[in-house]
Amino acid sequence: MAWSTLPAMIFTLSAVTSKVTFNSDVDALYALRQSLNDPDNALQSWDPSNVDPCTWFYVTCDQDNRVTHMDLGYHKLSGSLVPELGNVDSLQYLALYGNNIQGSIPQEIGNLKNLISLDLYNNSITGNIPSTLGNLKSLEILRVNDNRLTGTIPMELAGISSLAAFDVSNNDLCGPIPSTGPFEHIPPSSFESNPRLGGPC
Template sequence: MAGRALLVFLALTILSSSVLLPKARGNSEGDALNALRRSLTDPDNVLQSWDPNLVNPCTWFHITCNRDNHVTRVDLGNSNLSGHLVPELGKLEHLQYLELYKNNIQGTIPAELGNLKSLISLDLYNNNISGTIPPSLGNLKSLTRLNDNQLHGPIPRVLAGISSLKVV
């Protein structure tokens, strides 16, 4: 009987700690931004405040969040960064502005950026981004700018369906 009471007590303890008590929010946005940080070379230590041990990245320099502590802006233009964009950026579902202009970012635009349904501006100009424009960017119905890079190939027809797109 004592064994059964102990099992019930343990079950209730686990249940109350996993259901009734508030949970700390995951750090998936911080993880995505840290993946970007790891892919970049930062000679001027612009990203020094990006601490992967914080609960969320809203206290980091160059990051703006909404009142629900979701990342809405990454402002790293003209920061002397080099490296590559990472597919993990596609996990920043509330991101509206990705400002990475005037750096030395290379490689291609990850197709996962097409997951950023709230994205208004993708400023990658004056970098060394190459390759083609991923057709998945056609999912970004609020996109207004996608300009000035080393991209080649045809512009995906699906971008013609974005009425807000002003600069390609």
């Protein structure tokens, strides 16, 4: 093999790898669109035949054309979240508050190691808070208040030193309230209106 052809081969391989990663964002976001009811057509631009998600509404990308922000607050969306969201691995901000989303929080969201803010409040989400969210070591904001969540607050969340804003009020959680790490500074109002919280499950 001629050395002169090596840079071209490396460039081609890099482009292919980038395209595969790029398409994983497209696939994940389109899976979410397929799982949601969208009466106002907020997600109309989320078209998988357009392989550049950076042109889709309510999506922001970085300089590498990877999805970093999704802001879908107050769009009358219903349906459920999808495990494919865990594949959008450059995602920093995920906002789906103020809709009518049902079902559970996918444990795969714990794969989003760059996530800074997760806002799922004011929906109809059920099930447990996944313990995998404790893997989100960059997380600063976690708000899942005003849903129908049950079970305990995962103790793994106490290991997120960056967590500054946390709210699980107005759910049906039970069991102990974490008191170490970032929870030393979380106000009591963030836990209110969970009648069984602090007691047995």
